[in-house]
Amino acid sequence: PGMALNLPAPTLADAQTTAALAFRMMPVQQTGSFASTPTLPWTRPLDDARTKPGACTTNWDAxxxxxxxxxxxxxxxxxxxxxxxxxxxxxxxxxxxxxxGLGSARWAAP
Incomplete structure (x- = not known):
């Protein structure tokens, strides 16, 4: 289907910065404990169409x-x-x- 992606992975510091938004939006513990696992190699874009209104896309599900x-x-x-x-x-x-308890989104630099 499309061209394979090769983008640099966000860092643990990026996750810590992004968590501030999650702490404001969700009823979770307000002091984070962060760890990272090995980078998951992913080359498929996530801009495919939703499978139905309000649902994720096929690539997001994968x-x-x-x-x-x-x-x-x-x-x-x-x-x-x-x-x-x-x-x-x-x-x-x-x-x-x-x-x-499992999610994903694009990192947005402050």
Whole structure:
């Protein structure tokens, strides 16, 4: 389908900066404890069409499946929210997707 993407991964510091928004929007612990897992290689753009109104796209669903496998490999802890932070230049149609303590969105530099 399209050209493969090769974008630099966001850093742990980028995740810490981005978390401030999550702390304002969600009822979560207000002091973060951050860790990063190995970078998940992902080359598919996320700008494909939604599967239905309000749903994620096929490529977002595939990314969530890959992120879920990473979470399982990391211990699948119920007390941890796993979040995939995408590079700023990642083409997206949906700004982010998530379910059940697992989500992902594009990093937005302050």
């Amino acid at each position: 990314l969530r499946t890959s992120l879920a496998a990473t979470r399982v490999a990391d211990g699948n802890r119920a007390d941890v929210v796993s979040y995939g932070l995408l590079p700023t230049g990642m083409p997206v149609n949906v700004t982010g997707c998530g379910v059940g």
